[in-house]
Amino acid sequence: MLLQEAVMNSTFQLVPLVVLLPLLGILLNWLFGKRLGEKGIGAIASLATGGSFVVSVLLALALLQNHEGAQIPLFTWISIGTLDLSWAFRVDTLSVTMMLVVSGVGSLIHIYSIGYMHEDVRHQGEPERFRRFFIFLNLFIAAMMILVSADNFLMLFVGWEGVGLCSYLLIGFWFEKGEGGLGNAKAAKKAFIVNRIGDFGLLIAIFLIFWNFGTLNFNEVFAMVPAVAGSQPEILMVITLFMLLGVTGKSAQIPLYVWLPDAMAGPTPVSALIHAATMVTAGVYLMVRSQVMYMAAPATQEVVAWVGALTALFAGLIALGQFDIKKVLAYSTISQLGFMVAAVGLGAEVAAMFHLITHAFFKALLFLSAGSVILGMEHGLEAGQKGHSGHTEGKHHDDPQDMRNMGAIRKKMPVTFVVYLIGALALAGIAPFAGFFSKDEILVAANQGNTAIFVILVAAAFLTAFYMGRQVLMVFFGDARTNAAKHAKESSLLVTIPLMILALLSVFGGALNLPGLHTLEHWLEETLIITHPAEFIVPIAVGSLVVALVAILLAYLFYGRKPLADSKAADPLAKRLGILFRWMNQKFMVDEFYQAVVIGPYHKLADFFANPIDQGLIDGVVNGLGTLTTSFAGVLRKLQTGFARTYALSIFAGLILILVYVLTRI
Amino acid sequence: MPLEYFLGLSAIMFTIGVLGVILRRNALVIFMSLELMFNAANLVFVTYATYYQILTGQIFVFFVMAVAAAEVAVGLALMVAIFRTKHSIDIDQMSSLKG
Numbered sequence A: 001m002l003l004q005e006a007v008m009n010s011t012f013q014l015v016p017l018v019v020l021l022p023l024l025g026i027l028l029n030w031l032f033g034k035r036l037g038e039k040g041i042g043a044i045a046s047l048a049t050g051g052s053f054v055v056s057v058l059l060a061l062a063l064l065q066n067h068e069g070a071q072i073p074l075f076t077w078i079s080i081g082t083l084d085l086s087w088a089f090r091v092d093t094l095s096v097t098m099m100l101v102v103s104g105v106g107s108l109i110h111i112y113s114i115g116y117m118h119e120d121v122r123h124q125g126e127p128e129r130f131r132r133f134f135i136f137l138n139l140f141i142a143a144m145m146i147l148v149s150a151d152n153f154l155m156l157f158v159g160w161e162g163v164g165l166c167s168y169l170l171i172g173f174w175f176e177k178g179e180g181g182l183g184n185a186k187a188a189k190k191a192f193i194v195n196r197i198g199d200f201g202l203l204i205a206i207f208l209i210f211w212n213f214g215t216l217n218f219n220e221v222f223a224m225v226p227a228v229a230g231s232q233p234e235i236l237m238v239i240t241l242f243m244l245l246g247v248t249g250k251s252a253q254i255p256l257y258v259w260l261p262d263a264m265a266g267p268t269p270v271s272a273l274i275h276a277a278t279m280v281t282a283g284v285y286l287m288v289r290s291q292v293m294y295m296a297a298p299a300t301q302e303v304v305a306w307v308g309a310l311t312a313l314f315a316g317l318i319a320l321g322q323f324d325i326k327k328v329l330a331y332s333t334i335s336q337l338g339f340m341v342a343a344v345g346l347g348a349e350v351a352a353m354f355h356l357i358t359h360a361f362f363k364a365l366l367f368l369s370a371g372s373v374i375l376g377m378e379h380g381l382e383a384g385q386k387g388h389s390g391h392t393e394g395k396h397h398d399d400p401q402d403m404r405n406m407g408a409i410r411k412k413m414p415v416t417f418v419v420y421l422i423g424a425l426a427l428a429g430i431a432p433f434a435g436f437f438s439k440d441e442i443l444v445a446a447n448q449g450n451t452a453i454f455v456i457l458v459a460a461a462f463l464t465a466f467y468m469g470r471q472v473l474m475v476f477f478g479d480a481r482t483n484a485a486k487h488a489k490e491s492s493l494l495v496t497i498p499l500m501i502l503a504l505l506s507v508f509g510g511a512l513n514l515p516g517l518h519t520l521e522h523w524l525e526e527t528l529i530i531t532h533p534a535e536f537i538v539p540i541a542v543g544s545l546v547v548a549l550v551a552i553l554l555a556y557l558f559y560g561r562k563p564l565a566d567s568k569a570a571d572p573l574a575k576r577l578g579i580l581f582r583w584m585n586q587k588f589m590v591d592e593f594y595q596a597v598v599i600g601p602y603h604k605l606a607d608f609f610a611n612p613i614d615q616g617l618i619d620g621v622v623n624g625l626g627t628l629t630t631s632f633a634g635v636l637r638k639l640q641t642g643f644a645r646t647y648a649l650s651i652f653a654g655l656i657l658i659l660v661y662v663l664t665r666i
Numbered sequence B: 001m002p003l004e005y006f007l008g009l010s011a012i013m014f015t016i017g018v019l020g021v022i023l024r025r026n027a028l029v030i031f032m033s034l035e036l037m038f039n040a041a042n043l044v045f046v047t048y049a050t051y052y053q054i055l056t057g058q059i060f061v062f063f064v065m066a067v068a069a070a071e072v073a074v075g076l077a078l079m080v081a082i083f084r085t086k087h088s089i090d091i092d093q094m095s096s097l098k099g
Helices: A002-012 A017-065 A093-124 A127-149 A153-171 A183-213 A218-231 A233-250 A259-265 A268-277 A279-289 A291-295 A298-320 A325-345 A349-384 A414-428 A434-449 A451-476 A493-513 A519-524 A538-560 A572-577 A579-585 A587-639 A644-665 B003-023 B027-052 B056-086
Strands: A070-080 A083-091
Touching (some): A002 A070, A017 A127, A070 A153, A083 A153, A093 A279, A093 A519, A153 A233, A153 A259, A153 A279, A183 A259, A233 A279, A259 A268, A298 A579, A298 A587, A349 A434, A349 A519, A414 A493, A493 A519, A579 A587, A644 B003, B003 B027
Antiparallel strands (some): A070 A083
């Protein structure tokens, strides 16, 4: 027994490795990557992340024995007065769940990236950037691991900023490409700045926590929550609302979701790893981690639920009007994140975590298969364009990501088609795929909590199934609408094997928290307080299934029966919905609205500060002082006539003055 | 002779020296005017030395004469150097350092 305990505790001591292994991968690739070649770089990066996964599995096994978990301090970080922060790792069921998802999905995406980036760096004409990509990817894993394994808010914030940085670096990976040679760089900048607004909220929340609780350590803060809630409940509301601002930034919720669709400028594995499976769920993780604080602030809970539900519906509507294969998935990600946030708001943290996990599986799968489709289209573009010289960007008729240019890909890329279909069904919430169970749990919680939110979420689920049906039908069915689609080619095994593994996970991911077994709930209840035990309510389950099936049927009626004739044909929905479809296609003009309401006035204000204030007032004062000195000196220098006799006269005059003074004083 | 005569003469000499320095432009004349002022001062020194029967004033005069001689030596050397470049000893021409 003692021996077993010793083994277990030594397993917990391994936890710093989840961060250190990716860092080691960076170091190796940085120092030796140039000599190793693409295979070596990819292998080191994948092994580093895979090593993190192995450590996470070991931690999970140790947790099975000892549910308590542990806090493993590495070193004292900051010690000032009463503030005593350690760089400490937290091993409990919640953090280890996140570690497993991040490193597990991360490893698969690393392997996929070896194949994908091999093609991509050649397509973009910069093969030497291969190494940089994997260094960034490992850096992201390290930062994300810091985020999920942190034992205090400040360390979490380090990871939070770290993943934001990696997101910025990877969105702008092809920083000199994109619209007008600036498109990607602009997208990266937008993501960074919008996230900064959210981070500002989180930072304020952390300051307020320190101010009111005197500590940032999770355990100590959460233990003090009831006392603080009793004496000053409004403080908790303010803290949680500021934290929510951070969440809306990182997890792309209304009003700060606008950066995520633009983030699709990054390479597809990045979209899968960072902007679908892991980083964007950090906000959900933060709220689940701070569950105790949210429970003590019911008003915030209400806000959270509404933000999530409205985001789910709104992003679903926009997804319906998009033609870019990745943009559809991006808005779908926002919508699904809305589901998770709503679940947290409804107090169903386990459902949120469950959906987070299954979503990581099937959304990573969808993005990666979309990447595979894009690779195939790029192949087809090159094969079908042998006579032409180069391809002009900007026109959608050449765009390998535009769904109107696809069609009939199923025949050319059968493996990609099958896994894509699985991912789409899982996302649409068709039983028995993973998404069905997790979405159902959220709907059950909504049904118990708030009818309005329940209705909104069902509508969002309907939209989800509809736009996924639309996408699958447009991409894979019908006739090939361009040469590129005609000549598309199935991707290599390095790309498709991770897809198959993710497809398996998307099929069986629902087993994590099967009705009746509730494995995940029992696993998480060691760390979380379960207020809404998961229930399986048959009418809701059947109802949501029917809703999804009807949506798919509708999608078939619109897009399957009579597929788009060619790449210039109008979307069939456009005729039916008219102006509404145009609005959805234009993303409800939210970007333009922000431009007019926030960015435009901000620019005006900045111009005002730059021109009249800085250039005019401040420079005026500085330059004015200079000019004043010069002109005063100009007057004085007239005294220096250069005539020795004048000087002699002034000496005598001075002498006489002194004499007069001395004599009159007596 | 009364003391006032000596002092008056000294004052007249000094005034002439001052006016000479201020009004004349010839460097040599200015030097001579300077000497006049030195000697006006010397005259006061010796006058009072005799009046009070103290030797100090007389000794001081020797110092003044020695220093004046040295000053004239330097001054004349400067004058020669200036004349070589400017071909003139008009003091108003030497104004190239004016502001």
